[in-house]
Amino acid sequence: MNARFIRSILGGVTLAASGAYTFVYLYRWEWNRALMSAAIFIAAEVAVMGSVLAERLKKIDKRLDAQDGGARRQRVDRIRETAPPARVSFDWLARPQHMNVFVPVLMGAGVLMSGLAWVVERLARATVRPVAERGLAAQLDGLTLPATGFLAGHEEPVDLLRGPAPAALGAGSMARRFP
Amino acid sequence: MKALAVLAAAVMGTLGIIGLAELTQNRPDPVEAGSATVVTFDVDTRDYQRGDGAAAQALWAVCSATVGGEVTGVSAPGEGTVDAGYTVSISPAIGDNGRKRLVGCLEDATLDRVMGHVASITTDT
Numbered sequence: 001m002n003a004r005f006i007r008s009i010l011g012g013v014t015l016a017a018s019g020a021y022t023f024v025y026l027y028r029w030e031w032n033r034a035l036m037s038a039a040i041f042i043a044a045e046v047a048v049m050g051s052v053l054a055e056r057l058k059k060i061d062k063r064l065d066a067q068d069g070g071a072r073r074q075r076v077d078r079i080r081e082t083a084p085p086a087r088v089s090f091d092w093l094a095r096p097q098h099m100n101v102f103v104p105v106l107m108g109a110g111v112l113m114s115g116l117a118w119v120v121e122r123l124a125r126a127t128v129r130p131v132a133e134r135g136l137a138a139q140l141d142g143l144t145l146p147a148t149g150f151l152a153g154h155e156e157p158v159d160l161l162r163g164p165a166p167a168a169l170g171a172g173s174m175a176r177r178f179p
Numbered sequence: 180m181k182a183l184a185v186l187a188a189a190v191m192g193t194l195g196i197i198g199l200a201e202l203t204q205n206r207p208d209p210v211e212a213g214s215a216t217v218v219t220f221d222v223d224t225r226d227y228q229r230g231d232g233a234a235a236q237a238l239w240a241v242c243s244a245t246v247g248g249e250v251t252g253v254s255a256p257g258e259g260t261v262d263a264g265y266t267v268s269i270s271p272a273i274g275d276n277g278r279k280r281l282v283g284c285l286e287d288a289t290l291d292r293v294m295g296h297v298a299s300i301t302t303d304t
Contacts, residue, residue, distance in 0.1 A: 029287075
């Protein structure tokens with residue numbers, strides 16, 4: 001006795017009883033009970049119909065799978081037969097016994113990279129210091145003091161209150177900022 | 180064969196509908212002056228807050244509208260009587276159709292938490 005059989009029995013009994021009692025209650029003028037019995041009948045009908053439709057769909061699904069299984073296997077076989085041979089880009093990598101070629105390749109690459117780094121370091125050491133010193137001297141040029149001093153060119157001491165000496169104006173960048 | 184089955188189903192359906200209409204149809208009953216019908220009924224309640232007496236009165240207030248004539252109020256069950264039920268009287272007496280309507284209303288789920296049960300219906304001519 002499987003679940004489907006029990007489900008069918010329960011659905012059939014519920015349908016029959018609720019449908020019969022709907023009319024019995026109508027005959028007895030018991031409208032509320034008749035309405036409730038009719039509601040139960042409709043619910044059981046929907047459940048039974050859903051179960052029947054689900055069973056039918058399951059059967060159709062199985063039938064379609066059985067029909068489509070042979071054709072699908074045939075298509076897969078045809079695709080596998082007509083597939084091009086697999087391309088091997090690195091043939092020597094396809095053989096596992098030749099994997100030890102990586103060790104000398106990596107060692108050689110390391111030596112080459114070390115030599116290149118040594119050359120770059122030497123070249124930078126030889127060239128960067130003179131250029132950097134010249135650039136720094138050019139930047140410090142603006143901070144030099146006037147060669148004749150700040151007091152040169154003033155005839156009277158009162159002239160100092162009017163501004164920097166004319167000789168000092170052309171001495172450096174700091175002095176050139178004043179009018 | 181199929182047409183015969185369809186015809187049989189149609190005939191059965193028609194007869195069923197006609198029979199049900201005949202059984203549930205409402206008709207006026209003949210009125211006999213000076214007669215009276217006494218209805219004794221009981222109530223079962225579940226968590227009804229006002230007690231059985233109030234439930235019987237409420238049920239009768241609803242169901243007395245299904246019959247014509249003069250109706251009395253609900254009489255409480257007398258002590259020591261055989262039928263320990265609530266009694267109402269209808270005059271003139273009700274007929275078969277009125278009896279169906281009244282019993283159907285009293286024993287239907289008319290009120291929430293109240294279930295009526297008709298014990299006896301007697302007609303005095």
